[in-house]
Amino acid sequence: MEVRGLVITCPRKVEEWTLSVPLAVSSEVGVRIELCGLCTPEQRVYRGAKPTYPYWGGHELSGTIVSLPDDVPDGLRVGDRVAVLLMRRCGQCRACRLGLDNHCAYLNPKARGGVPQGPGGLANFVGVPAYQVFSVPSFLAPERAALVEPVACVARGINRARAKAGDTVAVIGGGTMGLLHSILLTTKGCDVYLFDDDVATHGPVMSTGAHATGSVHSLSDPKLVEKLTDGWGFDCIFCTRFGVRGIQGAIAAASRGARIVLYQSIPTSDLLSVGANFLHYREIELIGTIAQSADDVRNAIRTIVEHAARFDVLQVNLWPSSNAQEAFEQALDPRVNRVMLDFR
Ligand SMILES: [Zn+2]
Ligand SMILES: [Zn+2]
Missing domain, CATH: 3.90.180.10 (Medium-chain alcohol dehydrogenases, catalytic domain)
Incomplete structure (x- = not known):
């Protein structure tokens, strides 16, 4: 044909x-x-x-x-x-x-x-x-x-992180994928903070109900993270941009029992240096996520149909x-x- x-x-x-x-x-x-x-x-x-x-x-x-x-x-x-x-x-x-x-x-x-x-x-x-x-x-x-396809990919990561209403969540990167994360997470009832060096990304993400906080570097500022999270750290962190630098920031800002999702693709040669004992004592999970399963697609369709207007941003x-x-x-x-x- x-x-x-x-x-x-x-x-x-x-x-x-x-x-x-x-x-x-x-x-x-x-x-x-x-x-x-x-x-x-x-x-x-x-x-x-x-x-x-x-x-x-x-x-x-x-x-x-x-x-x-x-x-x-x-x-x-x-x-x-x-x-x-x-x-x-x-x-x-x-x-x-x-x-x-x-x-x-x-x-x-x-x-x-x-x-x-x-x-x-x-x-x-x-x-x-x-x-x-x-x-x-x-x-x-x-x-x-x-x-549906990109939303299903994002929904998979959020599901794997077990993000739930009331969680304090950081999204690293305010591009299209960061914006989709913010839409889905605020819809769930999470309190979402965006970190991106490019201030041009802050406006659209804020219109989803998230807070635009600052640069990726500011994740490594314990005073700021303490202030934003009531001294606890972020329950979930989604790394959608800035590669290893973003992930290092995520680990620094993670709460006890936090889930950190590696959403973006990262060059194969880039290695992550992390204190293993820090992860061990604080029970921090590093979670990979790739593409979407058929279940994620059905979840994405439900979310888009129920909350269509939220995607207008x-x-x-x-x-x-x-x-x-x-x-x-x-x-x-x-x-x-x-x-x-x-x-x-
Ligand atoms: Zn795609
Ligand atoms: Zn198969």
């Missing part, structure tokens, strides 16, 4: 290609894509920081079902609005069977013959197995449905797919939280 896909061919250049993709009509759900967000991997390849050309990106999708497989999956109908996840999960491997399907052994799809590498969501159409399709209510706007810009070049350029602007390409 032929689809229109947006392919990055070299640094700062994106082209619309007509691509021939195999569609297993009898076993896959066909989805006409409405919107697809430009996330970090797309931005990295486009900027030239990760030169893997040609690259067919896109993994934050919303769309409507246009065809169903012969064996019609329960609860899916033609015309339904859906969020689509492009991560494959086999359902059979040990990780999948333990509910850790974000670690599926067969996660990375094999290279498809004649089609550029990448998840391939930047297209007008996609065919996927039914388990990768998640229905959302028809009244949910496509630009909200396209947030995000600066989301839509571009017709014919203006992909301008859209990719704008995605590099940190003031815009999400640029989405519109394939309608």
